[in-house]
Amino acid sequence: MRMNGPSCRMTADFGEPATIAGERVEVELDDGGPIGPSSSIAETVAGVVIEVIEAESDRSGLVELSFVDRATITEMNEQHLGGVGATDVLSFPLDAEDITDDPFAGLDTGGPVIGSILICDEVVVAQATGHVGDVMGERLLMGIHAALHLLGHDHVSDDERVEMQAIERRHLERHGVAHPGDQAP
Numbered sequence: 207m208r209m210n211g212p213s214c215r216m217t218a219d220f221g222e223p224a225t226i227a228g229e230r231v232e233v234e235l236d237d238g239g240p241i242g243p244s245s246s247i248a249e250t251v252a253g254v255v256i257e258v259i260e261a262e263s264d265r266s267g268l269v270e271l272s273f274v275d276r277a278t279i280t281e282m283n284e285q286h287l288g289g290v291g292a293t294d295v296l297s298f299p300l301d302a303e304d305i306t307d308d309p310f311a312g313l314d315t316g317g318p319v320i321g322s323i324l325i326c327d328e329v330v331v332a333q334a335t336g337h338v339g340d341v342m343g344e345r346l347l348m349g350i351h352a353a354l355h356l357l358g359h360d361h362v363s364d365d366e367r368v369e370m371q372a373i374e375r376r377h378l379e380r381h382g383v384a385h386p387g388d389q390a391p
Contacts (some may be wrong), residue, residue, distance in 0.1 A: 224249065228256035230266035231320070242273030242327050243345065250342075251325070251349040258353035258377055259320065267318035269356065271325070271349075279326040294329045295348040297355035298322040323352040343383035350377045 226233045226249055233255055237248035252271050259265055274282075276292045283289035283296060299321040325348050334344035354370055361367035375385040 226252040226256065228253075228260050230264075231256045231259045231269060232267075233269045233271050236270075236272040238273030238275070238327065241275045242325075247342070247345065248273060251345050254346050254349040254377065254381070255323065255353045257380075258350050258373075259357065261377075262354070262373065263357050265318075265320055265357065267320045269320045269353075270322040272323070273327050274324050276326055276328050279324055279329065282324060292326055292329050294326060294333060295352045296324045297352040298324075299356045299358065321356040323349075323356070325349075325352070337386050338378075338383060339386075340383075343378070343381075346381055346383055347374060347378060347386070350374050 224235045224237070224245070226235055233252040235248055235252045237243065237245050242248055243251075248271075255269055255271060259269070279294075279296065280292045283291070283293045286298070287296070300319045325345075327345070330344050330348055331341050334341040338344040338347050351370075351374060354373060359366070359370045359373070361370050371385065378385050
């Protein structure tokens with residue numbers, strides 16, 4: 207079932223991923239069960255990921271979005287980014303040029319795999335008040351931020367950070383959420 211904008215096709219089995227579909231992008235969503243937000247909130251975050259990718263690129267394909275616990279995000283942060291401790295969100299873009307042995311070959315993924323996003327809702331909830339100001343706005347910012355990373359945006363240099371935050375601000379405004387301002391390191 208497709209409608210204008212993201213729509214949800216839920217599986218009947220508890221704990222199974224849902225698929226949220228846009229025009230060109232699908233998100234396979236694992237809402238984390240008891241450690242994640244409610245399914246409807248997770249679907250809203252998946253919708254904003256689709257919105258950003260479809261608005262900011264011509265990419266099509268699949269994004270995996272998982273809400274994970276603190277231990278999982280800490281391990282992934284340390285293992286893959288050399289970070290220390292828990293973080294709010296991690297993005298793992300998958301570029302076709304980088305693939306020598308496609309692990310998704312032969313699977314019906316709805317198109318190329320764009321990448322994976324991990325969000326630790328525990329960290330997001332804890333930082334929301336001092337950042338965006340409310341939990342739902344913080345969740346939306348994490349979805350927007352992660353989607354932009356999947357598209358190749360970064361915030362290593364000042365120019366990159368300013369550009370990325372301008373795009374985040376534009377998408378947050380569509381949802382009535384104010385951007386927290388410059389997030390210089």
